[in-house]
Amino acid sequence: MRIGQLARRSGVSVRALRYYEEQRLLESARTPGGQRDYPDEALERVQLIQDLFAAGLSSRTVVELLPCVSTGVATPAMLEQLIIERDRIAARIQDLNRAKKKLGHVIENVTAANVVQD
Amino acid sequence: MRIGQLARRSGVSVRALRYYEEQRLLESARTPGGQRDYPDEALERVQLIQDLFAAGLSSRTVVELLPCVSTGVATPAMLEQLIIERDRIAARIQDLNRAKKKLGHVIENVTAANVVQD
DNA sequence: CGTCACGTTGACGTCAGCTTCAGGTTAGCC
DNA sequence: GGCTAACCTGAAGCTGACGTCAACGTGACG
Known part of the structure; x- marks a missing residue:
């Protein structure tokens, strides 16, 4: 899935998704041409990030806690x-x-x- | 009461109080020398402002609603x-x-x- | 009269989570 | 080959509620 589609599905702007990557909240594979290519799980991930932001966590805190929130470890x-x-x-x-x-x-x-x- | 005392009593910084005045959230009388002089009710007022800010209202919204919150009209x-x-x-x-x-x-x-x- | 904490305005800085802009590249279709 | 939508990076701008600094005025005390 490319970035535009993920943006539409998640309701988050394209620029915001790139910002998430900058903040190491979200990873992406790249096509040979350098375009971002997301797996389907990225959608859940983005929604989780949104939930945590909505709860008032900073991106720094989210980046620290995301691993254990999604893996349980x-x-x-x-x-x-x-x-x-x-x-x-x-x-x-x-x-x-x-x-x-x-x-x-x-x-x-x-x-x-x-x-x-x- | 002068601004420093109001700041200490309310737990709000001096700068914040001046900012409130800029935003027309809080009025003050002035001494002949130009220093702010607050009545005792200012303390409640500041606490009310803080409560509304804490609830996520913007200063614009607070300035619109303060009259009726404090007067009931x-x-x-x-x-x-x-x-x-x-x-x-x-x-x-x-x-x-x-x-x-x-x-x-x-x-x-x-x-x-x-x-x-x- | 000095002194010193406290007060004044104005302007710029900060932080976070973006948006907007500029200038260029890629993907997919005809 | 050419078109267009979608994509890329980097940098600048925005908002809100203040913080910070500079340069200066005030007021209570001895």
Whole structure:
């Protein structure tokens, strides 16, 4: 699969995929002419990267953890890092829940009585 | 209260407070000499701003919503925006929960059997 | 009056995850 | 051989929420 097709399938831009490679998040074989050629598994890989990014991990952290996330084999250091990231995510969820609650209260109060006519 | 004290109390840097003013998120009175002078309510205000930033709102959005969040009075457009943001936060929480679950699984599998000795 | 922490503005730097641009190459089809 | 879409690399630009530096003004104390 070439880069354009992977981009369309994954919903990630072509340039972003090349950026992932620069960051060593994603490998590619090359055609004799030098064009990138991806195996089918690359699609899952890209989606995994997206998930981890979406969870707020940096590319540096992702590059460190990708091996064990996809293979299930980890060094003690990796395991520690995994736990740190999971806890960070959990804390972030707490924050977001607080903010959501706050906005929810505002919405309730506002809808109840105080909508200003324009 | 001057800017340094507000910074220490709120845990936000002096630079950040001036940035908030630039972005029209925070007002200040001025001493005859031109130094910023904040009322006590500024502390709550700063904390509110931090909460909204932490929830992923942009300063542009915060500046639009701050009036109604602090006063409880909103236009229909503000109300719509509030709901959009709350839903965005809720979606984000979903994402994070998925990522957390995924990392949790990896951690379990890894701790169970596959820790590699260094 | 000096002094020194604290304050002021303005401009530039930073970081991450890209996008955009420029200038050139490859692949596949007729 | 020629056309066009798709691809390549390298470099510059972008956004947002500040950090950092320079050069200078303020204010409380003794």
